[in-house]
Amino acid sequence: MTIEQTQAVDLALLRAQDHGAFTQLVQQYHGQLLVVARAIVRPAQAEEVVQEAWVSIFRALPKFEGRSSIKTWMFTIVSNAAKGKLRKENREITWDDAERVLGDYLSEDRFKSDGHWSSGPVNWHMESPDRILEESQLKQCIEKNLALLPDAQRAVFLLRDVEQQPLDTICNMLGITNSNARVLLHRARVSLLSVVDHYQETGQC
Amino acid sequence: MLKCKDIVARSSDYLDGELTSWARINYRVHLMMCTHCRRYLRHFRIAIQAAARVARTGTDPVTAEQISESVQRNS
Ligand SMILES: [Zn+2]
Numbered sequence: 001m002t003i004e005q006t007q008a009v010d011l012a013l014l015r016a017q018d019h020g021a022f023t024q025l026v027q028q029y030h031g032q033l034l035v036v037a038r039a040i041v042r043p044a045q046a047e048e049v050v051q052e053a054w055v056s057i058f059r060a061l062p063k064f065e066g067r068s069s070i071k072t073w074m075f076t077i078v079s080n081a082a083k084g085k086l087r088k089e090n091r092e093i094t095w096d097d098a099e100r101v102l103g104d105y106l107s108e109d110r111f112k113s114d115g116h117w118s119s120g121p122v123n124w125h126m127e128s129p130d131r132i133l134e135e136s137q138l139k140q141c142i143e144k145n146l147a148l149l150p151d152a153q154r155a156v157f158l159l160r161d162v163e164q165q166p167l168d169t170i171c172n173m174l175g176i177t178n179s180n181a182r183v184l185l186h187r188a189r190v191s192l193l194s195v196v197d198h199y200q201e202t203g204q205c
Numbered sequence: 206m207l208k209c210k211d212i213v214a215r216s217s218d219y220l221d222g223e224l225t226s227w228a229r230i231n232y233r234v235h236l237m238m239c240t241h242c243r244r245y246l247r248h249f250r251i252a253i254q255a256a257a258r259v260a261r262t263g264t265d266p267v268t269a270e271q272i273s274e275s276v277q278r279n280s
Pocket residue numbers: 117208209212235239241242
């Protein structure tokens with residue numbers, strides 16, 4: 001289920017720990033918090049970390065001062081909980097194939113030996129995000145490939161391009177360097193570009 | 206002189222304002238002269254925006270209700 005326009009949940013109701021408002025918050029952010037947790041702990045632990053984080057969030061809501069946005073505040077709670085779990089186990093963040101890129105958009109034969117395009121990007125017939133999302137098969141294809149992104153890439157993409165967090169905030173949350181974050185973000189974006197480009201060219205996922 | 210390959214490699218840094226002002230000027234000069242790279246960057250932006258909207262996925266209401274209830278029971 002895609003929320004096209006996320007309405008902001010009423011802060012006053014949240015501070016009062018209103019059941020409906022809190023459920024709405026869970027509905028909007030549970031998936032996102034899981035993505036962030038998975039970038040730090042093992043997938044099996046991520047679920048547990050997020051469940052516990054929801055309890056912390058619920059308890060702390062009356063004291064939420066609104067100095068940062070509520071989503072930044074929640075992402076920070078989750079990433080701290082996940083990092084705490086790692087420390088307890090004396091482990092460091094380990095990423096399997098975090099640098100993997102999907103598709104072949106950047107394959108060597110795209111460019112001539114002088115570094116210029118050999119034939120250039122293909123023409124697209126769907127030239128806007130709206131147009132792309134109307135194509136349900138392509139939308140499903142993007143959904144499927146988002147899930148295939150390495151966890152760290154997916155988290156950086158979510159925090160930057162979906163939630164518009166500044167890069168240095170993302171680095172703090174995930175405990176990574178600025179250059180790390182930039183590489184992960186670029187790989188994720190190029191993979192997603194590959195997916196859209198391949199579909200535009202072939203009509204297939 | 207930047208090559209098309211460099212334009213692609215630095216496209217995220219360009220979008221995120223992570224290039225120095227000099228690098229940014231060079232980047233723009235290349236874009237002005239190169240239709241392929243202009244098309245690349247346009248596609249890159251569109252794909253990112255579309256994927257970001259797909260990624261904004263909510264949890265199904267039933268699961269959300271279950272989590273919400275168990276949290277409030279434990280608080
Ligand atoms: Zn070029």
